[in-house]
Amino acid sequence: MKGCTGRLLRVNLSSGAITKEKIPDEYLREYLGGTGLAARYLYDEIPVNGDVFDENNKLFFSVGPLNGKQFPTSGRCNLSCRSPLTGIWLDSSWSGKFGYNLKRAGYDAIIIEGKSPKPVYLYINDEQVELRDASFIWGKMVSESVRDLYEQCGDKKASCCTIGPAGEKMVKTGCIIGDTTKAAGRGGSGALMGSKKLKAIYVYGSQSVDVPDEGVWKKTVKEITAKINENQTSQALKAYGTGVAMATAPQTGDAPIKNWTLGKWDGFEKVNGIAMAKTILKKHSPQCHACPIHCARYVEIDEGDYQMKGEGPEYEAMGVFGSMCLNDNLESIAYANFLCNEYGMDVISTGSSISFAMEAFEKGILTLQDTDGIELAWGNVEAILAMIRKIGDRVGIGELLGQGVRKAADVLGKGSEEFAMHVKGLEIPMHDPRAFFGFGPTYATSPRGACHLHGYIGGFDGAGVMPEAGLNEPQEPHALKGKGFLAKIVQDYCSVMQSSIICFFTLYSVTPTDLAKALTAATGVSYDAQEIFKIGERVFNLQRAFNNRFGLTSADDVLPGRILTSTIGGPNEGIVPNFEEQMKEYYELRKWEDNGNPSKEKLHELGLDFVISDLYG
Amino acid sequence: MLLVIYMAKIKVRLYGLIPAKFVVKDIDIYKPFNLKKLEKEIISKYGDVIHKDYISDRGLLNHQLVRIGDSSGRRLDYEDDISGIEEIWFIVSISGG
Numbered sequence: 001m002k003g004c005t006g007r008l009l010r011v012n013l014s015s016g017a018i019t020k021e022k023i024p025d026e027y028l029r030e031y032l033g034g035t036g037l038a039a040r041y042l043y044d045e046i047p048v049n050g051d052v053f054d055e056n057n058k059l060f061f062s063v064g065p066l067n068g069k070q071f072p073t074s075g076r077c078n079l080s081c082r083s084p085l086t087g088i089w090l091d092s093s094w095s096g097k098f099g100y101n102l103k104r105a106g107y108d109a110i111i112i113e114g115k116s117p118k119p120v121y122l123y124i125n126d127e128q129v130e131l132r133d134a135s136f137i138w139g140k141m142v143s144e145s146v147r148d149l150y151e152q153c154g155d156k157k158a159s160c161c162t163i164g165p166a167g168e169k170m171v172k173t174g175c176i177i178g179d180t181t182k183a184a185g186r187g188g189s190g191a192l193m194g195s196k197k198l199k200a201i202y203v204y205g206s207q208s209v210d211v212p213d214e215g216v217w218k219k220t221v222k223e224i225t226a227k228i229n230e231n232q233t234s235q236a237l238k239a240y241g242t243g244v245a246m247a248t249a250p251q252t253g254d255a256p257i258k259n260w261t262l263g264k265w266d267g268f269e270k271v272n273g274i275a276m277a278k279t280i281l282k283k284h285s286p287q288c289h290a291c292p293i294h295c296a297r298y299v300e301i302d303e304g305d306y307q308m309k310g311e312g313p314e315y316e317a318m319g320v321f322g323s324m325c326l327n328d329n330l331e332s333i334a335y336a337n338f339l340c341n342e343y344g345m346d347v348i349s350t351g352s353s354i355s356f357a358m359e360a361f362e363k364g365i366l367t368l369q370d371t372d373g374i375e376l377a378w379g380n381v382e383a384i385l386a387m388i389r390k391i392g393d394r395v396g397i398g399e400l401l402g403q404g405v406r407k408a409a410d411v412l413g414k415g416s417e418e419f420a421m422h423v424k425g426l427e428i429p430m431h432d433p434r435a436f437f438g439f440g441p442t443y444a445t446s447p448r449g450a451c452h453l454h455g456y457i458g459g460f461d462g463a464g465v466m467p468e469a470g471l472n473e474p475q476e477p478h479a480l481k482g483k484g485f486l487a488k489i490v491q492d493y494c495s496v497m498q499s500s501i502i503c504f505f506t507l508y509s510v511t512p513t514d515l516a517k518a519l520t521a522a523t524g525v526s527y528d529a530q531e532i533f534k535i536g537e538r539v540f541n542l543q544r545a546f547n548n549r550f551g552l553t554s555a556d557d558v559l560p561g562r563i564l565t566s567t568i569g570g571p572n573e574g575i576v577p578n579f580e581e582q583m584k585e586y587y588e589l590r591k592w593e594d595n596g597n598p599s600k601e602k603l604h605e606l607g608l609d610f611v612i613s614d615l616y617g
Numbered sequence: 618m619l620l621v622i623y624m625a626k627i628k629v630r631l632y633g634l635i636p637a638k639f640v641v642k643d644i645d646i647y648k649p650f651n652l653k654k655l656e657k658e659i660i661s662k663y664g665d666v667i668h669k670d671y672i673s674d675r676g677l678l679n680h681q682l683v684r685i686g687d688s689s690g691r692r693l694d695y696e697d698d699i700s701g702i703e704e705i706w707f708i709v710s711i712s713g714g
Contacts, residue, residue: 232633232636232637232668232670232709233711235636235637236633236636236637236639236711237711238637239637239638240637240639242713242714243713244633244639244711244713245711245712245713246713247632247639248632248633248708248709248710248711250690250706251632251684251686251690251706251708252684252708252710253690254712254713263690264689264690274639295714314713314714315713315714316713316714318713319713430713431712431713456712457712458710458712458713459712461710462682462684462710463682463709463710463712473681474681474682477710505714569689570689570690571686571689571690571691571692
């Protein structure tokens with residue numbers, strides 16, 4: 001299929017063997033790439049039994065048909081594995097230029113298997129592929145590792161992804177960082193990479209990617225880039241970054257406060273993208289490959305306790321280290337974000353664990369003895385930073401908090417499970433289902449646990465339409481009907497986006513019809529909107545089946561009880577989602593059985609017959 | 618005869634209605650006023666820069682996409698009495714990362 005290289009790089013760290021394999025053409029047509037291709041391979045290749053750190057858990061890095069050229073926001077790369085944090089499906093993608101380079105090196109995917117006996121990094125320069133000694137960067141923070149890696153490998157046009165000390169120490173919220181700041185944050189992929197002693201992947205690609213008709217392709221790229229540029233949300237993100245949404249949080253109630261209890265917090269006035277632009281912002285960060293949105297921020301703090309230079313906090317960091325911990329010191333939030341990037345840790349899970357620990361401390365479940373004398377009081381900036389270091393170094397209470405709130409509550413007990421805010425073991429992103437009801441079924445059913453990206457509801461709930469899927473009018477955020485439907489269609493569409501693969505911020509402007517047109521121009525296969533929805537549904541259901549095989553059932557499709565009770569004060573006081581009805585609607589539309597398995601009919605309809613015998617015997 | 622004109626000053630936050638702008642304005646408006654009158658005043662002043670999606674066919678703000686609330690976050694609509702309110706937010710939904 002045009003637009004793809006049709007090649008997969010298989011790297012066995014145990015034996016050191018590196019092979020180049022052909023990807024079956026039907027896999028590319030039916031799953032595209034990215035998370036879809038990962039699902040197709042890993043469903044077959046990761047055994048159902050065993051620990052997440054067993055050598056037969058694999059890391060799958062993948063791009064899609066839209067990567068490797070100039071399609072807007074196409075610098076992204078997906079990685080998938082069985083999550084060390086949750087034990088179920090994980091995918092996570094990051095921006096920058098890694099995806100661009102990987103594709104131009106001539107590969108749609110890399111599969112990493114086995115375990116290396118010593119620290120190594122994978123060097124890819126087009127056809128030259130080697131495992132190299134990484135002892136010179138093992139133990140170093142991310143930015144130092146990246147600097148030294150480039151110094152050894154040379155080419156500034158290249159890209160890399162690496163783990164920091166957290167991944168090396170197998171902290172379960174450790175993540176993989178693209179270059180120095182672009183995190184594939186969720187689910188602990190960094191811990192898996194660390195368990196394999198794979199410190200980094202360096203990639204440089206110089207080959208062009210073929211499309212059927214260069215003229216048609218360029219015209220399509222131009223049209224879609226113009227649409228993204230014209231879009232109001234793109235413009236807001238360009239002006240103030242993702243933190244702009246914190247400015248509207250006092251009205252929407254989207255950002256959780258004090259571990260999801262309060263509905264009102266005066267700190268939003270100081271902690272948002274507009275405030276950042278007036279204080280520590282220096283300029284936009286260097287853009288991700290071919291991105292017209294430029295949401296990233298470059299900040300500098302030259303004086304005081306939180307000196308740093310680099311990428312500033314995103315919306316999620318402002319939430320977890322700001323409103324969730326009642327900390328209105330923006331500089332300290334930037335520094336907390338910086339520390340997470342340096343250790344290579346997921347911001348959402350790390351901040352959520354600290355917020356959880358603050359509540360445990362308030363309730364006397366954690367004491368000064370547990371925290372090495374640190375007063376884990378709400379708003380205590382130094383305590384937040386100390387906890388990040390303890391988690392990253394895996395010492396003291398950090399050993400427990402680095403395993404996520406589910407595990408922490410299991411160990412601490414004493415009612416702490418009531419305020420451990422996660423779904424399927426993944427801490428919840430900074431979007432409240434009491435503000436946008438569509439997040440309810442989205443979080444409950446996302447294949448990786450609580451996830452706002454597998455169904456980027458924020459782009460639609462109360463804001464957008466998708467006529468190709470039957471959403472002709474924006475839904476009222478608190479509507480009692482239609483949220484199961486909304487969750488399904490957005491999840492399916494997001495699955496296609498992450499298989500293509502492009503940034504979710506194009507969701508506001510790139511319609512399913514546009515995406516189908518782009519995929520057709522890239523591949524020469526005639527896609528329309530209905531066909532790409534089917535691909536998305538196929539991918540989503542295959543990931544579901546992956547989880548079903550690991551024992552996941554409908555009983556796991558739940559939200560923490562706290563989210564189904566009212567906030568104290570704020571715009572959504574007294575308002576909670578009608579979750580049971582949402583899920584009923586969702587299950588009916590998905591054609592899932594009461595036990596949570598996709599029905600045989602649905603699996604057959606999607607061409608997933610190979611799954612039926614696994615789920616139904 | 619003594620003519621008394623009651624003028625109110627109301628702080629208005631227009632967040633995202635003008636593309637890429639998040640502005641706070643003080644608007645003077647004659648009392649008595651309601652939300653409809655305030656919206657007309659806003660559109661008379663800023664209608665040329667507010668994105669067309671956010672203006673309804675009736676020349677008011679499009680409440681399907683524009684959310685309105687007081688400083689506590691309480692949602693407001695045309696039937697609400699806003700005469701005692703000193704600050705009103707008009708926002709469009711933008712989801713962060």
